[in-house]
Amino acid sequence: MSKALERREKLRVDLIQAAERMIAKRGLAGLKTRDLAREIGCANGAVYNLVTDVDELVLRVGSRTLRRLDEALSAAVRTNDPSPHETLVRIALAYCDFAAENLELWRALFEHRMEADKALPDWSIDDQLQPFRHIYQPLGALLPKRSPDELSVTARSLFSAVHGMVALGLEQKLVAVPLPALRKEIAGLVRAMIDGLVARAE
Amino acid sequence: MSKALERREKLRVDLIQAAERMIAKRGLAGLKTRDLAREIGCANGAVYNLVTDVDELVLRVGSRTLRRLDEALSAAVRTNDPSPHETLVRIALAYCDFAAENLELWRALFEHRMEADKALPDWSIDDQLQPFRHIYQPLGALLPKRSPDELSVTARSLFSAVHGMVALGLEQKLVAVPLPALRKEIAGLVRAMIDGLVARAE
Numbered sequence: 001m002s003k004a005l006e007r008r009e010k011l012r013v014d015l016i017q018a019a020e021r022m023i024a025k026r027g028l029a030g031l032k033t034r035d036l037a038r039e040i041g042c043a044n045g046a047v048y049n050l051v052t053d054v055d056e057l058v059l060r061v062g063s064r065t066l067r068r069l070d071e072a073l074s075a076a077v078r079t080n081d082p083s084p085h086e087t088l089v090r091i092a093l094a095y096c097d098f099a100a101e102n103l104e105l106w107r108a109l110f111e112h113r114m115e116a117d118k119a120l121p122d123w124s125i126d127d128q129l130q131p132f133r134h135i136y137q138p139l140g141a142l143l144p145k146r147s148p149d150e151l152s153v154t155a156r157s158l159f160s161a162v163h164g165m166v167a168l169g170l171e172q173k174l175v176a177v178p179l180p181a182l183r184k185e186i187a188g189l190v191r192a193m194i195d196g197l198v199a200r201a202e
Numbered sequence: 203m204s205k206a207l208e209r210r211e212k213l214r215v216d217l218i219q220a221a222e223r224m225i226a227k228r229g230l231a232g233l234k235t236r237d238l239a240r241e242i243g244c245a246n247g248a249v250y251n252l253v254t255d256v257d258e259l260v261l262r263v264g265s266r267t268l269r270r271l272d273e274a275l276s277a278a279v280r281t282n283d284p285s286p287h288e289t290l291v292r293i294a295l296a297y298c299d300f301a302a303e304n305l306e307l308w309r310a311l312f313e314h315r316m317e318a319d320k321a322l323p324d325w326s327i328d329d330q331l332q333p334f335r336h337i338y339q340p341l342g343a344l345l346p347k348r349s350p351d352e353l354s355v356t357a358r359s360l361f362s363a364v365h366g367m368v369a370l371g372l373e374q375k376l377v378a379v380p381l382p383a384l385r386k387e388i389a390g391l392v393r394a395m396i397d398g399l400v401a402r403a404e
Contacts, residue, residue, distance in 0.1 A: 110373075156379075157367055157387045161395075164366015165359055171312075177358075185359045188402075193363075195401055196394030 012050040014040040020061045020105065028058065028108040058112045059120070063127040065105045072098045073134045084138030085194055091134055092162045092190045093183055099166050100179055110167070135159055142194060143201050158193065162186060214252040216242040222263045222307065230260065230310040260314045261322070265329040267307045274300045275336045286340030287396055293336050294364045294392045295385055301368050302381055312369070337361055344396060345403050360395065364388060 001009070018039045022031050033054065037044045051057045076094035077087055099106040114120060120128075135155040143151065169182040177185065203211070220241045224233050235256065239246045253259045278296035279289055301308045316322060322330075337357040345353065371384040379387065 153379075153383075153387060156370075157391050160367040160370040161363035161391060162366070163370060164364070165362040167369070168358075168362040168365060177355075181355075185355060189359050189363060189395065189399075192398030192402055193391065193395045194398070196396070196398035197391075199397055199401070200390075200394055 008050065011040060011042060015047065015050050016057065016060045016064070019057050020064060023058075023061060023108050024102070024104050027104045028111050031058070033057075053115075055112075055114055055118065056121075058108065059124045061105070062109050062112065063124060065102065065109060066127045066130060068102070069095075069098050069106075070130050070134075073131055077134055077137075084141040085191070087138040088135065088142075088158070088194055089187050089190050091138075092186050095162060096166045096169075096179075096183055096186055099170060103170065132156070132159065142198050145201060154197065158190075161193065162190065165189065210252065213242060213244060217249065217252050218259065218262045218266070221259050222266060225260075225263060225310050226304070226306050229306045230313050233260070235259075257314075257316050257320065258323075260310065261326045263307070264311050264314065265326060267304065267311060268329045268332060270304070271297075271300050271308075272332050272336075275333055279336055279339075286343040287393070289340040290337065290344075290360070290396055291389050291392050293340075294388050297364060298368045298371075298381075298385055298388055301372060305372065334358070334361065344400050347403060356399065360392075363395065364392065367391065 015036060018036050019031060022036065022039075031054070033047050034044055037047050042050075047057075051060065072094050073091055076090040079090060081087070081090075132152070132155055135158060136151060139155050139158065140146070140151050143154065146154065165182070165186050169177045169185070217238060220238050221233060224238065224241075233256070235249050236246055239249050244252075249259075253262065274296050275293055278292040281292060283289070283292075334354070334357055337360060338353060341357050341360065342348070342353050345356065348356065367384070367388050371379045371387070
């Protein structure tokens, strides 16, 4: 790599890390490229030599968040009790804990919308699909008669239901719940959902 | 009421209705008081003689949305099959349909955040709690041993889970699902959750 390319690559990493810190601190709405440019020491316009646009920048930060989420879920899968039932409960709780500990970065994953008519790039789709494989495996063990397509629909529904509990539970809204109570509720409802899914599949 | 008060009240209703149309069309981020003032024919600053601030305006629109949601859920409760199990499924589907038909107004209910350190006014809290009573009743019939406090926690969890499925299903994201498939998934998961909750309570 030439010196110029090396320098550009280093600046690009600086930019993405600075954006990550800014979103973590101020939320997605607080991300200002002007402030980022100042922080990494380049001209305002030069930011767009490093990423195509703000969408790409936010998606790059999102990929970093998703990779850390993926590590947290992997750790939850590996621990102790290997029963698929309890593995799914641990995954749900690990998701809740990750969201609580990375509130603004996690929110940004869902708040961000591409500009109209712009498609998500393939690398971002891949990164967004990764965490689902953790749910998919234990669910397949519990519902062996379902086809891969049916399983992926069920995995998505289960994820969405847990996501809803986490999202509303952590919001500063009426449905806000203290974290220990929220974890208990999530564990209870995930166990109930899986019991019900397995019973109906028999 | 004096003529001046009458005129002010009419202008206030005009303002809230104009804000509702603007959110429905452009989303919460597209709400501009300058455009609203022009639309109802008053000076920019005069908007703040009608509502305290933008938070109040958004909450007033929210109360109208919640009232229409409440009507949709009431209709779902009254229909056909009186079994609490199926009533809960109908409520979940009515919620999904309402969100799909009122996408931006429904999103605004959840996207809106009060300015830091400002509390929600009591009238808005009341309006936000109303729709929960529909879930609370059939759930109480299914789980007769739970205390009112436990029931309201379970009602909130069930609502959050369904909300998550609707929210991610209707988003233009990876987990987006066509409406008929989403309705089928919601009905299936709600039945499974309730089966599981009832089985564990016995």
